[in-house]
Amino acid sequence: MNCMQLEMRMSLPEPFDLFVDLSASGLDAKALNQYLERLEHEAGLVHDSRTVFLAPPGGVKAPAIPGIRPLPDRPAAALGVALGAAATRGRGLAVVQGAWLPGNEVIAALACLHEADPMIGSVQPRFASPTEDNVLSLPDEQGGSARLPRAALPLLPATTLTPELAAPLVLLPARAVLAAAQPPDIALPDALLALLTGLRRKGFRNLVSNRVVVSCPLEPALIYPPPSLGEICAAPAWRNDMERARRWLARQPERSLEVLLAGAFTPDGRARILLDCRGAAALHNGTAQAILGFLDGFTRLRTPRFAFTVLATREAAAFHGLEKRYPGLHVEYDQPARTYLAAVLLNQPWDVARLRELHRCSYLLGFNILDTISWDIIYVAEERLDRVWQVVASLSDMLFFNSAFTRDRYTYRFRVAKDMPLVVTHHSVDPAELKLAPAGEPLVETPYLLIAGNSYDHKDVEQTALRLTDAFPYLRIVALGAKGACGPRVTALRSGYLSDAQIAALEAHAAAIIYPSYYEGFGLPVVQGLARGRTVIARRSALWEEIAGLVDLPGNIVPFHDDASLVEAVGRALRGLAPAALKGDRTTPSSPPDWAACAGRILHQIERSLEADARHAWYERELLLSLAA
Amino acid sequence: MSLRIATLFVRHGTAKYTDSLDALLAHYARHLPSVEREILVIDNALPESHVEPKKDGVTLIGGSNEHWEFSAWDSGIRFLGSRLRGFDVVHLVTSAFRELYNDYIDLCDERLLSSVRRRSIALGHIDHYGEPVHFLGRVSQSWIRTSFLFLPPHELAMLGSLVSVRDEAQFFGGDTAAPFLPDAPLDAGYRQNILGWLTGAGTGQGTEWHSRFNLTAETLPRFRAKAMAILNEHALSIRLREQGCATVDVTWLANQRKAGRQADAAWPHWSEQVARRFG
Numbered sequence: 001m002n003c004m005q006l007e008m009r010m011s012l013p014e015p016f017d018l019f020v021d022l023s024a025s026g027l028d029a030k031a032l033n034q035y036l037e038r039l040e041h042e043a044g045l046v047h048d049s050r051t052v053f054l055a056p057p058g059g060v061k062a063p064a065i066p067g068i069r070p071l072p073d074r075p076a077a078a079l080g081v082a083l084g085a086a087a088t089r090g091r092g093l094a095v096v097q098g099a100w101l102p103g104n105e106v107i108a109a110l111a112c113l114h115e116a117d118p119m120i121g122s123v124q125p126r127f128a129s130p131t132e133d134n135v136l137s138l139p140d141e142q143g144g145s146a147r148l149p150r151a152a153l154p155l156l157p158a159t160t161l162t163p164e165l166a167a168p169l170v171l172l173p174a175r176a177v178l179a180a181a182q183p184p185d186i187a188l189p190d191a192l193l194a195l196l197t198g199l200r201r202k203g204f205r206n207l208v209s210n211r212v213v214v215s216c217p218l219e220p221a222l223i224y225p226p227p228s229l230g231e232i233c234a235a236p237a238w239r240n241d242m243e244r245a246r247r248w249l250a251r252q253p254e255r256s257l258e259v260l261l262a263g264a265f266t267p268d269g270r271a272r273i274l275l276d277c278r279g280a281a282a283l284h285n286g287t288a289q290a291i292l293g294f295l296d297g298f299t300r301l302r303t304p305r306f307a308f309t310v311l312a313t314r315e316a317a318a319f320h321g322l323e324k325r326y327p328g329l330h331v332e333y334d335q336p337a338r339t340y341l342a343a344v345l346l347n348q349p350w351d352v353a354r355l356r357e358l359h360r361c362s363y364l365l366g367f368n369i370l371d372t373i374s375w376d377i378i379y380v381a382e383e384r385l386d387r388v389w390q391v392v393a394s395l396s397d398m399l400f401f402n403s404a405f406t407r408d409r410y411t412y413r414f415r416v417a418k419d420m421p422l423v424v425t426h427h428s429v430d431p432a433e434l435k436l437a438p439a440g441e442p443l444v445e446t447p448y449l450l451i452a453g454n455s456y457d458h459k460d461v462e463q464t465a466l467r468l469t470d471a472f473p474y475l476r477i478v479a480l481g482a483k484g485a486c487g488p489r490v491t492a493l494r495s496g497y498l499s500d501a502q503i504a505a506l507e508a509h510a511a512a513i514i515y516p517s518y519y520e521g522f523g524l525p526v527v528q529g530l531a532r533g534r535t536v537i538a539r540r541s542a543l544w545e546e547i548a549g550l551v552d553l554p555g556n557i558v559p560f561h562d563d564a565s566l567v568e569a570v571g572r573a574l575r576g577l578a579p580a581a582l583k584g585d586r587t588t589p590s591s592p593p594d595w596a597a598c599a600g601r602i603l604h605q606i607e608r609s610l611e612a613d614a615r616h617a618w619y620e621r622e623l624l625l626s627l628a629a
Numbered sequence: 630m631s632l633r634i635a636t637l638f639v640r641h642g643t644a645k646y647t648d649s650l651d652a653l654l655a656h657y658a659r660h661l662p663s664v665e666r667e668i669l670v671i672d673n674a675l676p677e678s679h680v681e682p683k684k685d686g687v688t689l690i691g692g693s694n695e696h697w698e699f700s701a702w703d704s705g706i707r708f709l710g711s712r713l714r715g716f717d718v719v720h721l722v723t724s725a726f727r728e729l730y731n732d733y734i735d736l737c738d739e740r741l742l743s744s745v746r747r748r749s750i751a752l753g754h755i756d757h758y759g760e761p762v763h764f765l766g767r768v769s770q771s772w773i774r775t776s777f778l779f780l781p782p783h784e785l786a787m788l789g790s791l792v793s794v795r796d797e798a799q800f801f802g803g804d805t806a807a808p809f810l811p812d813a814p815l816d817a818g819y820r821q822n823i824l825g826w827l828t829g830a831g832t833g834q835g836t837e838w839h840s841r842f843n844l845t846a847e848t849l850p851r852f853r854a855k856a857m858a859i860l861n862e863h864a865l866s867i868r869l870r871e872q873g874c875a876t877v878d879v880t881w882l883a884n885q886r887k888a889g890r891q892a893d894a895a896w897p898h899w900s901e902q903v904a905r906r907f908g
Contacts, residue, residue, distance in 0.1 A: 010793040010864050012814055013766040042898050044761055044768030105767045109871040128873045130895035133749045135873075150749045150873075154786035211787055213873025215895065269747040304630050305715045607711035 013111030014174060016092035018045055019053040019082040021188050023075040025099035027057045035099055036065055044104035051089075053082035055188075076191035080182045087177045094171045097188060098222065102169050102214045109212045114173035116159065121176040121204025122196055124167045125212040126153070127223045135213060136220055137258035138162065141250045143226035146262035151269055155261060155363065156210040157615060160254045163245035164196035165206050166225060168218055176204050189225045197242055253622045257615070260363060263339035270307040271341040273606065274362060277312045278334075279347030282319035285496065286524055290370060290402065291346045292320060293428055297599030299326055306603070311336055336361040342606045344368060344400070352388050352628070355395070359621045364609050366398040366602065368425070371521025372409045377458060390414050395621045398605045400425050402522040405543040417617075421609065425601045427522050429551045430594035434531045437500040439508030444478055444491060449570065450510035452525050453517055454481035454495035460539075464516040464566070465490050471567040475574075478506060507532055512573035514566070515539070523547060530555035535579050537569045548584035552592050556581035632743055633665045635716040635782075637705040639698040640724035642674040649724040654685065660738040667716075669708065673701040680708075696792040697854065698723050698775065699861045703790050713782045717746050726776040728839060730754070734777055736883040742779060744886055745877070751869050753778035755878040755899050759833055762819035764863065765794070771899040772866035773876040784874045793864030794857065801853045805844050808852060815860075823856050878902040 020039070027035060036054075040046035046067045054070045055078040056062040062070035071078035079095065086093040092114065094107045102125075110123040126135040128150070135153065136145040138160070166189050172180060181198045183191035196206060216223060227242065249255065264272050275298065280288040298308055307330070312322055314333045323331050336343075336357065343362035348369050349355055358365055374381040375389060382388075393399070393414035398421040401407035407422050416422065428434070449468060453459030465479040465486040475489065480503075482492035498506075507513060513529050515538040520526075523543060529536040530547075533554035538544050540559040548557050558579045560566040572579060591597075638653060640646065650670060657666060668687045672679070675691030682688050690708055692701035702721055706713060713719065726734065733754045745752060757771035785791075794800075800813040809820045825833070828844045842848050866876055875896035884907065896902075 010765060010868060015766075042900070044770075047763075047768060103870055105769065105867045105871045106873075108765075108767045111766070126873070133747075151747075151781075151783040154783055212871055215873055215875075217895075304633070604711075607714060610714065611711035 011112050013108040014092050014114040015049065016094050016107065016111050016171060016174075017051045017053065017082065017086045017089070018094045018096065018107070019055070019079055020096045021055045021075050021079070022057050022099055023055045023188065025057050027060065027099055029060050029063075031099075032057060032060055033063055035101075036063065036068060038101055040065075040067075042103075043101045045102075045107070051085065053078065053085070055079070074185060075188040076183045076185050079188065079191060079195075083172075083177055083180055083182070086172075086174070087180075090174055091177070092171055092173045093177050094169065095192060097168045097192075098218055100168065100217055102216075106212055106214045107169070107171060110169075110171040110209060111173070113159065113207060113209060114175070116207065118175065119203050119205060120173055120207045121179070121199035121202075122164070122206045123171045123173065124165065124169060124206065124208055125214045126208065126210060127167065127169075127216040127218075128213050130215040130217050136223055137262055138165075138208070138249065138252070138255040139224035139226075140255075141246050143221060143224050145220055145224055146259050148258050148262045149265045149269065150213075151265055151271075152258075152261040153210055153213070155610070155615070156258065157254070158209070158211050160208045160210060160252070162206045162208055162252065162254075163249050164193060164200045164242075165208070165249065166190075166193040166196065166227070168216055168223055169214060170196070170206075172199075179204060187228075190228050193227050193242075197238070197245065200245065201241070253619055253626075256622060257363070257618060260339045260361070261341075264341040264363060266307045270305060272338070273306045273308050273603075274336060274340040274343035274358075275308055275310050275329075276336075276343055276345040276358065277310055277316070277322075279345065280312060280316045280320065282313070282315040283496070284500075286522075287347050287370060288316070288320065289524065290427055290522075292325075293433070293595045294346050294368075294599050294602070295322075295326055295329070296433070297428070297595030297597070298603075299328055300596040301600055301603065303603060309338075309340065341610075342366065342397075344602055344606075348374075349388055349392055350382055350385065352384070352391060355388070355391060355621075356625050356628075359618075359625055363618060364397045364606060365395075365617075365621070366400060366605070366609075367392050367396055368400040368402070368602075369406055369410050369521075370402050371406050371519070372413060373456075373458060373519050373521070375413065376409075376519070377456070380456070393417065393420070395617065395624065396420065397609050397617045398423060400602055400605070402427050403543055404546055405541070406521045408542075421605050423601055423605045425598045426550060426593045427524065427527075428595040428598060429527055429531075429547075429553065429592045431531050431553065433594055434528055436528065436531055437504035439532075440501055440505040442509040443502060443505045444509075445476060446509055447511040447574070448476035448478050448491075448509075449512055449514060450506050451477060451479045451514045451516060452481070452507075452529075453515070455483050458517060458519045460516040460518060462486050464514060465492075467563050467566065468514070468570065471563075472570065472574075475511075478510070480506065504532075507534060510534070512537055512570055514570065516566075526557065527551065527553070530557065535573055535581070537566065537573065544582060548582040550592055551584065558582070631663050631665050632661075632718065632739060632746060633716045634661070634667075634718045634720050634742075634779075635709060635713060636666060636668040636720040636722060637671060637702050638668060638722045638724070639671045639673065639692065639701040639705075641694065641697075642672065646724035646727075649726065650687075652727060653722060654687075656734065656737075660735065661742070663739060664742075669705050671701045671705045671708075673697070673704075677704055696795065696861060697858045699790075699792045699858070699865075703792060706785060706791075713785070716782055718742060718779050719782055719785055721775060721778045721780065723776045728776070729836070731777075733879040733883075736879050737777070737779070741879070741883055741886060745882070747781050749781060749784055749873070750875045750877045750896065751778060751780050751784065751866070752877050752879055752882065754880070755876060755903055757899065757903060758818075758822055760818055762822065763814075763816035764819055764860070764867070765814045767867050769863065769867055771876070771903075772863040773869070775862045775865060780874075784869065784872070787872050787874075788865075788868060791865060792861060793868055794860050797853050797857055800856070800860070803849070805846055805849055808844065808849065808856075823859055826859070827852055827855055878906055880906045884908050 134147040342364035344366040453461040461481040481495040530553040540561040671692035673692040673694035679691035692704035761770040881902040
């Protein structure tokens with residue numbers, strides 16, 4: 001069992017004595033009496049089996065109370081006496097600084113942790129505001145802390161090992177009491193820090209329990225006071241050592257995680273989710289269409305638990321009118337401006353810098369893989385895409401795919417981390433959301449064949465046009481995506497330059513639509529053709545079987561696998577014969593997904609990932625990306 | 630935005646407290662009509678694999694009876710899984726929720742629950758002994774009644790299992806004359822309170838349990854199981870306080886709200902709440 005796995009148990013605590021330092025509290029005699037009464041009756045800390053050592057307020061005589069032993073020495077010397085007595089009795093010693101009241105159950109819970117590891121020098125709780133539902137994060141080198149919402153505490157490991165950390169409540173287990181040196185005769189916070197440093201130099205670390213929380217009314221600067229190193233040690237070696245320990249604490253991954261989580265919730269307790277849409281360019285293409293579809297879905301879901309932020313480039317946000325289109329979503333531009341509980345990049349990442357940037361601002365990371373074509377065809381990919389996608393496969397919390405086909409390609413190509421959630425979201429196939437433009441008048445003299453694609457080699461538009469020209473020499477062909485003329489009866493159109501209405505007209509009046517692409521992630525043009533009730537002749541692929549099983553649309557997909565089957569399928573379409581269409585195997589009774597369902601699958605996985613122990617993936621990322629940086 | 634409540638209602642069959650679920654539904658209809666609720670009935674007389682959707686947003690599942698209602702709640706929490714985080718409040722209820730003093734239940738309405746929405750408190754009825762008791766190295770005098778209790782989901786997530794003590798052999802032997810082991814981690818006062826409550830005339834506070842019985846060889850297993858439930862109820866409050874979750878008395882809070890006092894002050898000690906429970 002390591003310190004991250006240790007869960008709090010209701011077990012018997014190691015016996016402990018108590019040292020309370022009220023020397024700087026400013027309490028008068030009456031207030032001291034009241035405090036001691038509450039220490040017994042409210043906190044339950046005074047009873048027969050425990051000695052309570054007291055450093056009383058300056059100039060105030062402590063009353064005689066059974067079980068409470070005032071030590072009129074200076075506080076550090078008094079602490080030394082308490083340590084000696086606890087050592088003699090083989091007990092732990094809880095040290096409380098200031099006139100506040102931790103309950104006995106809190107210290108008992110800390111005293112149960114003495115068995116966690118033999119080299120624990122001190123144990124301490126988290127310190128909460130009495131009036132707000134947050135705790136102080138572990139401090140930076142100057143003692144500064146963020147406010148961490150309580151809702152984030154279950155996301156932290158049960159315990160965190162740190163270098164020495166002086167705090168208003170620290171429990172020294174019996175083994176540490178025996179090993180501790182007498183504290184130097186200086187002000188107590190520093191004397192305690194010196195004592196803890198001495199323990200650490202012998203190998204005894206500090207343990208912070210993230211499951212034990214105490215309400216503490218002291219100011220943050222008094223809870224984690226910045227050390228007065230000059231006071232504590234004149235010896236340069238110790239001073240350097242303490243500074244180093246402070247740096248170690250400030251740079252601990254656990255502290256980085258706390259700072260991150262401190263900003264990951266809204267003031268009303270909703271978890272912040274970042275939808276990274278920077279993959280959408282300022283133009284209409286398949287990626288932008290998918291990303292906008294997901295945003296439509298997120299806005300339609302009733303998700304009072306989450307606060308969504310859309311991150312987009314300023315240019316694309318203006319082009320797609322994001323602020324107007326999604327008034328319920330907060331839009332940020334270009335760079336993440338805060339931290340989040342989860343971030344999902346709604347398209348594939350193209351460089352490690354994006355992964356590192358999202359890790360810095362989010363606890364959970366998810367990536368939406370739309371296809372693996374770039375990796376396979378190489379010629380359009382960045383040099384390091386291979387490494388990027390391998391890192392994503394290893395270090396994400398969850399991966400999303402627009403089809404099982406894409407998922408299977410990705411997982412065959414990259415070593416995906418064990419137990420990585422692989423979620424197929426699909427894209428909307430709801431006719432109402434496919435937003436088909438009206439067919440309008442034909443743009444080209446009928447009859448004609450429409451070959452759809454673009455200029456990438458895997459779309460195979462030009463080769464298909466040549467084959468069909470050979471087979472049907474007198475038929476007009478429109479080749480959408482062809483770079484140049486493929487024959488006298490072939491009209492070549494560049495993709496990306498036609499309006500939705502023009503494409504709709506081309507699709508609606510074609511004698512047949514041919515989609516010869518070798519490789520797709522989802523194939524939205526095919527789905528649009530089906531929604532229009534057309535027959536789409538597509539190159540055989542497991543993807544089209546998946547799509548046929550997903551949709552409930554009036555059109556048909558007719559697969560071909562070679563020139564002969566292509567020509568036969570086109571010939572049947574031209575003659576108006578019944579197509580040899582794929583029959584969807586809709587064995588599951590679920591409705592064809594709309595965008596809300598697709599977005600819901602992402603949200604559902606985020607919730608599931610929060611339930612699981614997502615810290616391990618975060619730590620791995622933190623360590624590897626820090627080293628890489 | 631309406632309050633979202635997940636209710637984990639535990640029962641052991643329907644022979645006892647027959648109309649208790651109906652009474653709970655009536656409470657929601659009368660006092661919490663606008664909340665978004667999901668009620669999970671966990672019947673720990675049914676096998677844990679049992680899942681049966683019912684009408685009115687109710688689902689019936691089987692639960693573990695190993696540690697009575699506490700293990701049954703664990704079954705319910707496991708069943709809801711990550712969905713639990715989507716609620717503002719989790720309502721823990723047992724079929725015995727109307728037993729003993731229960732006027733406070735009617736105070737649990739939308740206004741009161743909304744006023745502490747997502748606050749890190751356990752809201753219910755605070756019970757207490759006349760004197761503090763020692764239990765597993767802790768000193769405690771009060772606990773929050775678990776038959777009708779509201780908690781935010783993140784506090785449940787921090788707690789982990791609601792079963793705090795599991796091993797009867799840590800506390801009990803086989804002697805009906807002295808059922809507690811001599812070295813059991815309970816002080817004499819606590820032992821007497823438990824014995825008095827289950828088999829005698831109460832805890833000296835003027836209240837008696839409705840189902841008390843004589844301690845014999847035949848009833849010893851029941852005594853041990855019931856005493857474990859008492860310990861688990863008390864231990865739950867101790868563990869909540871250990872994790873910094875304040876236990877808040879419904880009646881006290883309702884009176885504070887009635888008097889126009891705001892929720893942003895520190896929660897007072899239980900004894901102050903009880904002392905000012907009725908104003």
